[in-house]
Amino acid sequence: MSLSVKHLLGIKDLTPGDIDLILRTADQFKDVLQRPIKKVPTLRDTTIVNLFYENSTRTRISFELAEKRLSADTINFAASGSSVSKGETLIDTVHNILSMKVDMVVMRHSASGAPHFLSRHINASIVNAGDGINEHPTQALLDAFSIRERLGGLEGKKVALLGDIMHSRVALSNIYLLTKMGAEVTVCGPPTLIPKHIEKLGVRVSYNVRETLAWCDVANVLRIQLERQNKPLFSTLREYSLYYGVNKALLDSLNKEIVIMHPGPINRGVELNSDVADSKQSIILDQVQNGVAVRMAVLYLLAGKKEEALS
Amino acid sequence: MKSLFNQQQLQITIERLAHQLLENHLDFSDTVLIGLQPRGIYLSDRIHRKLNALLPGAHIPYGKLDITFYRDDFNTSSELHVAQETDISFSLENKKVVLIDDVLYTGRTIRSGLDALLDFGRPESVELLVLIDRRFSRELPIQPDYVGMTVDSVATQKVRVLWKEKDEKDEVVMLD
Known part of the structure; x- marks a missing residue:
């Protein structure tokens, strides 16, 4: 083999x-x-x-x-x-x-x-x-390995990719891998950071973080890649954090425990708050x-x- | 295809091997059993079970070792080997190790196994138990301590041990 x-x-x-x-x-x-x-x-x-x-x-x-x-x-x-x-x-x-x-x-x-x-x-x-x-590709493989380790498999699992989908190579590799292995994928972020026609890859698109988190088993929070954004795609980091950042209060309001991942490096307080990144829900260091x-x-x-x- | 052992002979031989181990190790206080993946573990499972029946109450540490990452033919072999589970949940430091495999042929698997064992500590001694010894075909100076049956064969022949757990019957056969 x-x-x-x-x-x-x-x-x-x-x-x-x-x-x-x-x-x-x-x-x-x-x-x-x-x-x-x-x-x-x-x-x-x-x-x-x-x-x-x-x-x-x-x-x-x-x-x-x-x-x-x-x-x-x-x-x-x-x-x-x-x-x-x-x-x-x-x-x-x-x-x-x-x-x-x-x-x-x-x-x-x-x-x-x-x-x-x-x-x-x-x-x-x-x-x-x-x-x-x-x-x-190796990031998507280690993400899949970590999901499989925590949840016992990939097939039928609901995975959300949150944030800067447009500039994220991690997002694209994850989409290919998870859809090939039979997981369901939703991408979520501001409309300016989600490429047009991405649903052709077999994923759902959502612009509402709360709704997406309530749906998924695992949320893979992606880094805002300011170095690749040649034009302004959202007003301020503060505004991004307010509408699309993941924090403990948001997770606690879901009535279920989801697994939090991040490929690193984390912009603490932007896409992910420290009270989540360092919590036991987070498997960032396992990744x-x-x-x-x-x-x-x-x-x-x-x-x-x-x-x-x-x- | 020639049958070398039927089910009854296999059972008697495994029983004899277990008794020989007992003779040399008595209460198994410092001895551990290690079966080699993938096909050695059917034999080591049975030997372990037999010894547990002979020594009720004795807790004999038993592990499984995969040697895929220690092979000496990684760059020359045409097929890539898929690794199996290694499960050794104890240290081998100062233990008497009994290494168990089904067929001893060139000795290269055992050499890799010795290499792999050292990553789990420095054993006091290592003995080798095999069901079938294909003698006169060794490529390395490795000899077994416990042998089920010695077989004379040529390189074109293959000796295969079939196990009920995997192959639906117990038998040892030689294929031409």
Whole structure:
């Protein structure tokens, strides 16, 4: 059994069987991470480069830790401080790195489609760690893993994605994944932050946070991405927080307990209040913990794939 | 296809293996059983049950070990192995470990198993119990301590242990 793809560019390309295989493999890696010795020798002859053209805390540390737990050799590359500032192109940079016998590329880039473009020019397996406003597949996988862990499964579960749907690669990857696995999805936010025709992807659209929270089992609260908003899409952060922010008083008025998620980094007091983010309803830190196991599963399954293609 | 063991022979052999373990470990105060995933656990389940029946009241720690992430053929094997559950809820530090698998062939699975075991502590000793020993086919210097049956076979043949829990009958067969 193995994945149907050579690269993890997006959830869009995966089959439900692929997603299930990744999550089941991640179960075993999560178990490895609970042991006194949290490391297995599986990828000891594999070298992986983490190519980050955009800032990251969690994803980058999580990938690096996943690689180290698998005994792979890792190289970290940040665009700032590299020859990118001298004008080297993406393909040139990657070809130069790969010529030093690197087997896999983990890449984050601010341009949507950058990893897809790269996959047409190199042989190494690519893992997309977030490309512009397109996809962030490993985030969606770890979100699914965390929902499955808390609620026992994905099928038939009601998941709300709240906030900046327009600029969120996490939202798009989550929509693809959850609909493929039979969950129901509602996206909710101000009309200016919800793309037109998004219901074509099989999701419901709501502009009312309270109604959406009352409907769902899980609310994945997304970050307001001011850095990607080139024009004003709402008046002030204060107004956004007033109408679309999630706080304890709102959750307490629902008469049911829903699970709160956030991909991080949190804008505390904007999309999510501290009294919710740090409550026991929140599984935000579980998400981060699960991220390592899920990324180990992705790297393991793709590294196996690479050799299959050769033989 | 040649039958090597029928249900009755299998049962008698498992009983003998359990008694041999008992002979060497007496009250099992420092001994733990570890079955190897995926197919070794049917044997280890039965041995564990048998020992519990022979030593009522003794609590024998029993775990399951998956060696997928420790294989030495990750980059050469054509198929990707799907990991099974590892369930060892105790430390192996200073314990006498009995490693249990159904068929011993090249010895590579056991080597991976030894590697994996060390991640759970440093055992005082490790013994190997197998139902079938395909002798003269070892690729590594690994020998069993307890053997159900020794079989002479060539590389093109396959020895398969069938279990009622999984394959609807108890039998050991050799496939050409």
